[in-house]
Amino acid sequence: MHDSLIESGGYTYFEQGEGTPLIILHGLMGGLSNFDGVANHFPSLGYKVIIPMLPIYDLPLLKTNVKQFALYVRDFISHLGLEKVVLIGNSLGGHIGLLHSKLFPEKVKGLILTGSSGLYENAMGESYPKREDYAYIKSKTEAVFYDPEIATKEVVDDIFATVNDRRKLIKILAIAKSAIRHNMAKDLPNINIPTGIIWGKQDSVTPPKVGEDFNKLLPNSTLYWIDKCGHAPMMEHPDRFNTILAGWLSENNM
Numbered sequence: 001m002h003d004s005l006i007e008s009g010g011y012t013y014f015e016q017g018e019g020t021p022l023i024i025l026h027g028l029m030g031g032l033s034n035f036d037g038v039a040n041h042f043p044s045l046g047y048k049v050i051i052p053m054l055p056i057y058d059l060p061l062l063k064t065n066v067k068q069f070a071l072y073v074r075d076f077i078s079h080l081g082l083e084k085v086v087l088i089g090n091s092l093g094g095h096i097g098l099l100h101s102k103l104f105p106e107k108v109k110g111l112i113l114t115g116s117s118g119l120y121e122n123a124m125g126e127s128y129p130k131r132e133d134y135a136y137i138k139s140k141t142e143a144v145f146y147d148p149e150i151a152t153k154e155v156v157d158d159i160f161a162t163v164n165d166r167r168k169l170i171k172i173l174a175i176a177k178s179a180i181r182h183n184m185a186k187d188l189p190n191i192n193i194p195t196g197i198i199w200g201k202q203d204s205v206t207p208p209k210v211g212e213d214f215n216k217l218l219p220n221s222t223l224y225w226i227d228k229c230g231h232a233p234m235m236e237h238p239d240r241f242n243t244i245l246a247g248w249l250s251e252n253n254m
Helices: 032-045 066-079 092-103 134-142 153-163 166-181 208-217 238-251
Strands: 006-008 011-016 020-025 047-052 085-090 108-114 195-200 221-226
Touching: 011 032, 011 066, 020 032, 020 066, 020 092, 032 047, 032 085, 032 238, 066 092, 066 166, 085 092, 092 108, 092 166, 108 238, 134 153, 153 166, 195 208, 195 238, 208 221, 221 238
Parallel strands: 020 047, 020 085, 085 108, 108 195, 195 221
Antiparallel strands: 006 011, 011 047
């Protein structure tokens, strides 16, 4: 995927396919490749898959927050000349998608949340006290998934390097604090956009009750469970995730 990134207007992104645009928003510690399963499947179904590289480490510290990322997504959509899009967000990406949908509902046709922050997060606000301990980072990374084998050496190495980069760590902690501040419980009942909630039954970062609460508070939502699955269903069970997503898109005429 990284070999086919587009750079345009100050944005870096992956794009493939034609049709209804599916804009995918990755998480705080996630990358574009987390959504390989979606990117490889949906262009053949008549969708345009677009995955922007969010400016997690690129904005000034005072602008490193959820609201600025939502504004970034708005500007990105405008840059591409798109009218209405489906936003798909994991973890922090779901939170960004929610806030964008609150601020700019006219731009959003549908919303998919998976392991989204915005109500409660079990691990986003920590300070990585043992960040120089590789075994500790490995165990924390494995805990994100139901199957620890998903946390490959490449994934662990990337996170280990990130949290040991002081500049990046400061940005991560700023974003984590911003996510906690931007609790959206009071906003959700006013977001009427059709929303699919795809949740891992064994998610320890945003536990199952968080998915249930999103479903209760969002007036136009449907909740789907994936068993034997942690915080990143699109990585652990890509085929099941794609089946649920395709069904939801079809049911909602998107």
